[in-house]
Amino acid sequence: MRNQRRSAVQPPHTLKNTRHEAHIFRVRSLLAVVVVILLTGLLMGRLFYLQVVQHDVFITRSEKNRVRVEPLTPNRGLIYDRNGELLAENRPTYNLTLVRERVDDLDETLSLLVDILDLSEEEADAFRERARRPQRPYQPALLMSGLDDEEIAELAINRHRLPGVEVEGQLQRHYPDARIMSHALGFVGRINKQELETLDSNDYAGTHFIGKTGVERFYEDELHGKAGVRQVETNASGRVLRELGRTDPEPGLDLTLTLDKDMQALAYDLLDGRRGAIVAIEPDTGGILAMASAPGFDSNLFVTGIDQKAYQELQEDIDLPLFNRAIRGTYPPGSTVKPFLAMAGLASGEITPDKTINDPGYFQLPNDSRRYRNWLRWGHGKVDMKRAITVSNNTYFYNLANEMGIDTISDYMHRFGFGERVGLDIQGGSSGIMPSREWKRERFGDAWYPGETLSVGIGQGYWQVTPLQLATATAVLANHGEWVRPRLAQKIGDETVEVEQPGTKDDLVLENEDWWETVYTGMEQVVSGSEGTARRIGKDLEYRLAGKSGTSQVFSLGQDEKYEADELEERLRDHALFIAFAPVEDPEIAVAVIVENAGGGSTHAAHLARAMTDAWLLDPEESGLDPEEVLDEADSDEDAMPDTQG
Template sequence: MPQLSIKNHLFESQFFMGRIIVAAIIVTLTLLLLLTRMLYLQVLNHEHFTTLSLDNRVKLEPRPPTRGLIYDSHGTILAQNLPAYSLDITPEKTPDIEATIQALSEIIPINEDDRKRFKRLRQQRRRFDSIPIRVRLSDEEVARFAVNQHRFPGVVVHAKLLRDYPLQEQTAHVLGYVGRINKQELQQIDASNYSGTTHIGKNGVEKTYENQLHGSVGLQQVEVNAKGRVLRVLENQPPKPGENLHLFLDMDLQAAAMEALKDYNGAVAAIDTRTGGVLALVSKPGYDPNLFVEGISSRAYKTLRDSLDKPLFNRAIRGQYPPGSTVKPFIGLAGLEKGVVSFNQQTYCPGFYQLPGHDHKYRDWKKTGHGQMAMEDAIIQSCDVYYYELARTLGIDRLHDFLTTFGFGSRSGIDLTGERSGLLPSREWKRKARREPWYPGETLITGIGQGYFLTTPLQLAAATVSLANRGQRIRPRMVESIDLPDGSRETTRMESTQLSQVDPEHWEQVIQAMQQVIEGQRGTARRIRSDHYGIAGKTGTAQVFTVKQDEEYDEETVEKRKRDHALFIAFAPVEEPRIAVAVIVENGGHGGSVAAPIARKVMDRYLLKEARP
C-alpha cells in the first residue's frame, strides 16, 4: 500500500519567504554597492576619470624651442640649426629590439658606434621615449626606410634641427659645442623646461649662455586615435625660441691668427682695450665640434684624446706657461712704484748674476753680457741680469703683491667655462703647496718670468690691456649683446677697476721702453715695426726644461717638443690703444722672430681695416 507524504504548507511557505527576503537583501546590498561605486566614479572622482578618459584620446606633447644662433661682430654666423633626419626606435612599441636593429642594418648602414650610443641612451630614457639608432640620414636612406616602414613597428624617421658649426676648427675652443643630455645634467636642469629637448651646451659659449640660448618649451594638445596617430591639434602653446648672441669675436682676426701660426701649436688672444671685448681667441690645433653633436665615435674620440698635439685642450684659457720676459715691463713698473730703482739707474750685466756668498751663476741670455743697463735698455734688450737684481731688491712679497693687481695668479673672469688661474708664486703658496721655505734664488728666476710663475695667454692679454690703459683693468668678455624676445638688443655690461697710486710718469716710462722694443735699433722685436701705427710690446722666451749649470742650450740639437716657447705681448696704437695681443707659440724658440710677427699680422688686420674676404 503506497505511503502518502503529508506536506507542511506553512513551513514551506515560510521557508520560501525567507529565501525571497535573503535574495532581496542581497539584491538591495548589491544595488547599494553599485550606487556607491557609481557615486564614487561619477561624482567624487568625476574629474580624475574624465582626465584619464581624455588621456586615451588627448595627449600633451612638448614642443622644444629652437636654439638661439651665435654671430661674430660682423654678423657672420658661427652656430646655426640645420634640418636633419634621424631613425628612432621606441622600445615600448618594438617587440624585439635586437632583431629590429639587425633587420634595419640590412636597409640602412648601422655601425657598432651607433649600437653603443643606442644602448647608452636606452639606459637613460624611459621605455616610451624614442631613441635614435642612426642620425644624419641622407635622403636616399630616408626613402629606403619609407618603403619598408610597415615591417618595423615602433621605428620612425624624425625630422629635427641639429646644431651646426660652419667654421669648425676656427671657433671650436670659443663656442664649445652641444651634446646629448647625460644623467648628471638631467639632475641639474629644469626637467619640465627641457621636455623634448635632447641637447645641451657642454662647454664654451654654448655652456656659459645655455639659459639664454635654450629658450622655453611649448606645449601642444592633440587628439589621437587608438593607434596613437595624431588626428588634430586641439590647443597649441608655441615655444619661446632661444636668444641670439652677438660676440665681440672678429672672424677676420681669428682667421688671420690661425693662418699666422702656420704649423705651430700655440694660442693667440686679442682684446679691445676700450671695452674688454675679445676680438680673437685662438687655440691651435683645434677640432671639428660637429663630431660631438650627435655623439662622437669611439675611434674618432680616441684619436683626438691621444694625439700628442692635444687638439681638445684649450690653450688660450687653460694652457699655463711661464711668461718669460713678457713680464719684465710689469716688474719694472713695480720697481719704479716701490721706489727701489729709478728709470735711469744703471746695473752692470757681465752675462751672469750671483747672489752674495753663492757660487751659482744665474745666466743672462747674452753670454757676453749687456754692460751697463738702465731700465729702458733692460726692457729693450731684455737683459736678465738687470731683472735678477731688481727682483732681489724688491723681494718676493712686494713682487707678488704688485703683480696680483694686474690679474696674474687669478682667473680673468671671462664668460667661458674652464679658465685656469695660472700661478703667481709666493712664500705662503710654497709653504702650503710644497711645505718648503722660499729661497732667494727663486725670487731671481721669478723676476724673469720663469720658475713656478705660470700664466695663460688670455691672462697675459688682459694684463697688457691694463698696461695700455695706464691702470684700467677690464674684465674680458666674449658676448657683446643678446637679442631679446621683444626684438630689442641688450648689451652686456663692461666691468672695470682702476689701479690706484701709480705715478703717471711711471706708466709713460715703461710704455716708452716697450715702444722702443719695436722701434729701437737694438729692440728684440724691431722686425715688426710699422709705418702706419706705433706698437708697444715685449718679447719673451719660456724654457720647457731646465738647462744644467755646466751645460748650454743648443736649439738645433734639442728635440722640437723640448724647444723654448716663444711669447710676445703688444698693444697699439701707442697713443690711443685699441687692441692688445698676447701670442704664445709652443716650441717656437724666439719671441721676436716667431711670436711677434704673428701679433703684427693680427694688429694689421684690425687697425688697417683690410678688405674682408
C-alpha cells in the same frame, strides 16, 4: 474475501497540496526578487562608484589613452660675431626617437631597427646604449640624428611594426667655421645621465642637447630658451589625429660676441697648425677680438655624438687638439713680464727710471758663487730701465727682482691679473701660477730661496701664465693701469653687456704718470730701435707699436751650458712669446702670442703679433696682409737670429 475487504477499507490516494506549494513559490520568488534587487543595487553602486566617485581618475586615464601631451623643443639662440657674421646656426634635420613606455618588447624593436637601418656592429651597440640611457617617463630618447631620405622611407614602411618609434624633424646645431672657432665657441652635445639629474625637467622636456664647453656652456641658460607643450589626440595605435592645444616654446636669446671672425681666422692661419695660441683684446672695452688655439678640431663631430674611434684619435693625438691652450695652457712667461716688473718696481718705490747698472753678462747674489747669466753672454754694459726693456737685459731684472723680493713681485703681478682667472665669461680657464713664499710653503712645504726670486725676475721658475692672462695684463698696461675684464659677450639678445662688471680688479695707480711712458718707450724701441730684440718686425710701420719678446724654457740648462736649438728634439726647444699693443698713444688692440717650441719670441712670435695689429689697424686692401708671407718671414727670421733669447 479477506483481501477484498481489506482493500475496500483503504483510503483513496490524496491530491497535491496547492496551498503549500504556493507558499513555497512565493518564498522563492521573494528571495529571487531580493537577490535581483541586491545584485542590481550592487551593480548600480559599482556604476556610481566608477562613474561618480572615480570619475576624475578614469576620465584622466581615458584622456591619457586618447590625448597625449608632447613637449615642444625651443629653438636654440644663434651666435654671431661683432659684425653680424653667423658663428653658430641651427640646421633642420630628422631624428629617430623612441618612447620606452610605448614599446612592448624593447630588444625586439631595437633589433628590428638595426636591421632596417643596416647598422654596423659598433653603431648597433651605441644605438642600444642610447635606448637604455636613463630617461624621464614618456620622454623620447634620441637614438639617431641626421636621417637621410632612404632611412626615413624604410622607417615609414615599417612603422606598423615599430610602436613608440618616431621620426621627428628638429633643428640641430651647426658650426660653419668649426675648426677655427672650436675652442672659443665650444659645442653642444647629448644630455648625459649626470646632467639629466640636475636639469629642470620642464625647461628641458624634449631637449636632447646641452652646451658642453666654451660659450655654449657658459651661456646655456640664455641660449636654450624654455620648452613648450602641445596636446594631441591619438588613435589606438598612438598615431596623432589632431592637435587639441599648445603652449609655444620660448626660443633662446641670440648672442653677439666681441670676436671678429676675420681676426679669429687670421690668428688660426698664422699659427699654421703649430701648437700655440693667440689672444687679441680691445683694451678700452675688454672685448676679445680673437682667441685662437691650435691645433683645433671639428666641433660638429660632437653635436650628435662622436664615435669612439674618432674620439680616441683626438685624445691620443700628441698635439692635443682638444686642449684649449688660449685659456688652459700654462707657460713660463719669459721676458714678456719685464715691462710689468718695471712698473712694479716703479710703483713700489724700489727703483727709478734713471737708475742704471753695469751688466758684465751675469748677476751674482752675495756670498753665492753661482752666476745668473744674461742671454747675451758678454753683457750689455751700462743699462737703464728703457734700455733694459729694449734689449731684454736679464741682469737688470735679476737685480730688480732681488731688491723687490718675491712677495712684492707677487703682489703687483696679481694686480695685473697673473695667478687669477681674469675672464668675465670664459668657461674652464686656468688661473696659472703666481708664486710667493706662502704659495711654496703650502704647495711644497718648503722655504723660498733668493735664487728662485731671480728666476721669477725673468719670467722663469714656478711662474706660469696663460695666453689670456698675458693679453689681459698687456691691455691693463696699455690702459695706464685701468682694469677692464676681458669678455666674449657683446650683446645678449637686445641687451648690451656693460663694460664695467662686478669683480673687476682695482686700477693700478702710479705716483708719477710719466712712468708709464718710460715703459712704453722701452717697448716701442723693442720693435723700432736699433738694439730692439724684435727690430725686424718694425719695418714700414704705419703706427706706433709697443712690444716685448719672451722665450720660455722647456727644460733648464746648467750654469755653463749653451742652448743649441738645432741639436734638440723639436718638442724640447724653447717656446716663443710676444706681447704688443698699438697705437701707443691710443691703444686699440693688445695681443699675446705663444708658439710652442718655435725658439726665441723675438723672431717667430713677433711676426705673428705684428700681423694681428696690422690686420686690426690698417685697411685690409692697403695692408696687403698675406699669412703665408708672414710665416715665411717668421721662419727666415728664426733661422737668422737663433741666439736671441729676449
